[in-house]
Amino acid sequence: xxxxxxxxxTPADRVRLQSIIRDRNSPQKHVWRARIIVLTVDGEGTxxxxxxxxxxxxxxxxxxxxxxxEGVEGLTRDKTxxxxxxxxxxETVDRVVALTNQAPPHAATHWTASVMAKAVGISPSSVxxxxxxxxxxPHRVRAFKLSNDPKFAEKLKDVVGLYVDPPAHAVVLSIDxxxxxxxxDRTQPGLPMKKGRCATMTHDYKRNGTTTLFAALDxxxxxxxxxxxxxxxxxxxxxxxxxxxxxxxxxKAVHVVLDNYATHKHPKxxxxxxxxxxxxxxxxxxxxxxxxxxxxxxxxxxxQRLKRGVFTSIVELQTAINRFIADANGKPKPFVxxxxxxxxxxAVQRGRQALEAIH
Numbered sequence: 001x002x003x004x005x006x007x008x009x010t011p012a013d014r015v016r017l018q019s020i021i022r023d024r025n026s027p028q029k030h031v032w033r034a035r036i037i038v039l040t041v042d043g044e045g046t047x048x049x050x051x052x053x054x055x056x057x058x059x060x061x062x063x064x065x066x067x068x069x070e071g072v073e074g075l076t077r078d079k080t081x082x083x084x085x086x087x088x089x090x091e092t093v094d095r096v097v098a099l100t101n102q103a104p105p106h107a108a109t110h111w112t113a114s115v116m117a118k119a120v121g122i123s124p125s126s127v128x129x130x131x132x133x134x135x136x137x138p139h140r141v142r143a144f145k146l147s148n149d150p151k152f153a154e155k156l157k158d159v160v161g162l163y164v165d166p167p168a169h170a171v172v173l174s175i176d177x178x179x180x181x182x183x184x185d186r187t188q189p190g191l192p193m194k195k196g197r198c199a200t201m202t203h204d205y206k207r208n209g210t211t212t213l214f215a216a217l218d219x220x221x222x223x224x225x226x227x228x229x230x231x232x233x234x235x236x237x238x239x240x241x242x243x244x245x246x247x248x249x250x251x252k253a254v255h256v257v258l259d260n261y262a263t264h265k266h267p268k269x270x271x272x273x274x275x276x277x278x279x280x281x282x283x284x285x286x287x288x289x290x291x292x293x294x295x296x297x298x299x300x301x302x303x304q305r306l307k308r309g310v311f312t313s314i315v316e317l318q319t320a321i322n323r324f325i326a327d328a329n330g331k332p333k334p335f336v337x338x339x340x341x342x343x344x345x346x347a348v349q350r351g352r353q354a355l356e357a358i359h
Contacts, residue, residue: 002046002061002064002065005061005065005068006068007037007040007064007067007068009037009038013071013072014038014041016072017034017037017038017072018034018038020034020072020075020076021034021035030075032053032054032055033063033076034072034075035053036049036053036055036060036063036064037063037064037067037075039052039053040064046060046061063075088122088130092122093130095120096116096120096122096127097130097134097136099111099116099119099120100116100131100138105119110138110139110141111138112138112139113125113127113128113131144351145287146287146348146351146352146355147285147286147287147288147348148286149285149286149287151285152285152288152348153341153345155282155283155284155285156284156285156291156341156344157341158282159282159284159291160291160337160339160340160341160344161341162255162257162282163219163293163335164337166219166220166255167253167255169251169252170252170253171218171220171248171249171252171254171255172218172219172220172255172257173216173217173218173219173225173244173248173254173255173256173257174219174256174258174292174294174335175214175215175216175217175240175244175256175257175258175294176214176215176259176292176294177213177214177215177232177237177240177261178212178298178301179210179212179232180210180212181210181211181212181213181306181321182207182208182209182210183207183208183209183210183311183312183313183314183316183317184205184206184207184208184309184310184311185208185310185311185312186201186202186204186205186310187202187204187205187206188202190202190310199308201308208311208312208314208317209313209314209317210314211228211229211314211318211321212229212230212231212236213227213228213298213301213321214226214227214228214229214232214236214237215297215298215325216240216244216256216294217294217297217335218332219293219334219335220334221332221334222332222333222335223328223329223332224294224297224325224328224329224332225243225247226321226322226325227239227240227243228318228321228322232263233263234263234268234269237263237264237266237269238268238269238272241276241279245276245279252278253278253280254279255280255282256279256280256281256282257282257284257292257293258281258282258283258284258292259283259284259288259289259292260283260286264281264283293335293337296335297328301321301324304324305320305324306320306321
């Protein structure tokens with residue numbers, strides 16, 4: 001060991017060093033640094049330590065000295081070096097942020113990193129770092145719609161109340177239809193996924209007809225009642241309600257959450273509702289499809305089964321949908337609504353204020 005270096009390892013330090021060496025998840029640079037100290041304390045000379053860890057003499061001396069001054073913590077922390085590239089001046093950063101919040105001067109809808117880099121005179125990577133630091137994502141846009149329903153608050157509290165605190169001895173169902181599900185067949189077979197290449201599908205397709213899925217999501221146990229039909233008129237909706245009536249226990253009241261589609265308010269549907277007194281309809285506010293719980297299940301169906309599916313006929317498509325429903329009902333998950341109606345109303349109010357301030 002070099003002159004002027006004196007290492008003292010306490011029992012606690014030895015335990016920590018050994019744990020670093022034995023932990024398979026430890027970074028290798030931490031492992032060989034800990035081994036230098038352990039071997040040094042065990043009486044090995046500098047040459048033996050160099051041979052054991054595969055490092056040079058100056059490296060061994062450096063980490064022995066670091067441990068002498070900072071202990072085990074010094075072995076797991078690298079000293080930072082100043083960057084060779086000077087940081088961007090604040091004026092440049094402010095200009096990038098200001099331009100990002102404005103429309104680009106060319107015929108485009110939003111800024112890209114390369115276009116911004118040319119406009120400001122910096123690299124695209126610097127632009128991306130500035131955007132990340134300031135939480136800016138000009139390449140993304142989120143869809144939204146503020147409801148103009150005059151009874152928005154009343155309907156929202158009614159629906160959210162059913163999700164958060166459902167009535168006792170009752171079933172809460174979220175019902176909707178996913179119309180125009182296309183049975184798409186690809187013009188050529190796709191290639192399977194392999195190392196270095198994702199699975200492939202042709203961009204064009206053959207249409208083999210459409211079907212409509214009527215679905216009812218049970219909020220309490222997460223099971224889904226689904227029926228595929230050719231059309232989505234009030235006749236099909238009444239047929240689906242009859243199917244729901246058959247599957248729901250006869251001794252329970254049924255609260256149905258559904259949107260304002262004209263089919264759901266057809267006079268014959270209203271007459272059916274009067275004949276079945278245990279059913280109660282709760283309509284979501286207009287332009288609030290997100291308030292209907294079954295919409296999330298439809299998104300899952302599209303993402304996991306329909307988007308990449310290849311179907312040569314309507315029958316094959318309907319079989320795939322029915323199998324997906326059966327698999328989902330095998331391991332159902334109760335629907336959990338986490339947002340209170342007051343929080344939603346406050347967010348909507350903030351959105352209205354922002355729109356009024358801009359326009």
